[in-house]
Amino acid sequence: MLNVKNQQKIQLSNQEYQNYSKQIVLENIGIQGQKRLKNAKVLIIGAGGLGCPVMIYLAVSGIGNIGIIDADKIETSNLNRQILYNKNDVKNFKVISAEKKIKIINSNCIIIKHQYRLNTENSLEILSHYDIVIDATDNFKTRYIIDKICYQLHKIYIYGAVDQFEGQIAIFNYKNGVRYKNLYTPELLLENNNCNRHGIMGIATGYTGTLQAIETIKIVLGLNKKCKNFLLVYNIIKIKNEKRKIYLKRNKNNKINKLDLSNIIFESQLNTIKSNFIIIDLRKNFDFNRKHVKKSINIPIKKFQLNETIKFIEYFKKTNYLIIYCNTLERSLIASRFLNNTGILHYILHPIQ
Structure with a gap:
């Protein structure tokens, strides 16, 4: 953490008082705050x-x-x-x-x-x-x-x-x-x-x-x-x-809940899913149209918070397993967090190399 003892020894020069005069007059900074910054x-x-x-x-x-x-x-x-x-x-x-x-x-x-x-x-x-x-x-x-x-x-x-x-x-x-x-x-x-x-x-x-x-x-x-x-x-x-x-919430034991990795699947596992499933591809339209996995529909991640998108997803999840996909796993995880917050069960398809 910040060394408070050293801060007491810090001095501001006349030039520094001039340079930071507009900051020092701020209530949340002052002379002591400017010394903290210098230290x-x-x-x-x-x-x-x-x-x-x-x-x-x-x-x-x-x-x-x-x-x-x-x-x-x-x-x-x-x-x-x-x-x-x-x-x-x-x-x-x-x-x-x-x-x-x-x-x-x-x-x-x-x-x-x-x-x-x-x-x-x-x-x-x-x-x-x-x-x-x-x-x-x-x-x-x-x-x-x-x-x-x-x-x-x-x-x-x-x-x-x-x-x-x-x-x-x-x-x-x-x-x-x-x-x-x-x-x-x-x-x-x-x-x-x-x-x-x-x-x-x-x-x-x-x-x-x-x-x-x-x-x-x-x-x-x-x-x-x-x-x-x-x-x-x-x-x-x-x-x-x-x-x-x-x-990122804590559980009852005051430990931070990690991401649930059990819902991440790989492309090879798609053929083993016997029930109906639908893949939501989070990429941009251009990337989706160029190449995509079968049974995919394109909903770019920027549209994920729209009420129409949630209603659409809730309709399809009644008869299909929901799988989300993006070429970057970090973006899929962001969408996954959003779906978790809305209570929608789903899987994440690991990026295809």
Whole structure:
């Protein structure tokens, strides 16, 4: 947790008073809050689409210690969303360019560069030096490492992920709260999957990274935590930009209910189902029309909350087993949570390779 003793020794310079004058006058921040920000040690794992807006807003807010871990070099294709960089940075290491840009934003910020990938060998030592860990990665293998080490070290884990126009964030391991593995259990075998396969808009990563930075600042300042024990899911191109909350509840023994893996089936099992069944394909119309499993109908996931969709599903479930499918298991799990909340029994068809 945050080191309160060190905070008492923190002093703000005259320049910092000027830089953060508009923040210091806020009731929820003040001088002590600004000192808390300067005293905080935050690790950002991944200096890409999510990591860039996180770094910018933490640095400009006055966070005093930022660690950056990334082994990649900047590519031209990164520039649409990795807003710290420009064409002159291409082929440079991200952590090197990021440090230079952050120092321009906040010269008092101490930057610790980790120019390598997080793994099982180095994770314990690295994470032990920070108060809060921000997940700005794009793969499940690294997230399971973050989850495990944050739990061992009692570190707060701020999760974010983006796919196309959809994003999600959550706070894990906060005050005995839920963990990442409670959302996507290791048994789902997601480690070899990558979350950034289908294209992405820079504004989507910018929005998600900004939300991660907001939650970080709220924790540092001790403000109300609104993302504890649920996953916040949203789509930036919906007309109303509606946000959905998927709660992870505790059972009677005060243990967090994990996802029910018993309802996940594989394609080979479809032929063994003797009763009638219908498959709801959650992908976009274009992907569905190109190729789909037999006995499938197309209901894109963005239409899942519509009352007409629920009435349609309830009608078909009377005479058919309901199976949902998407080419990404994480999206199927989101739809599954929604169906569970409405009391609709169903199966999940594991993504077909």
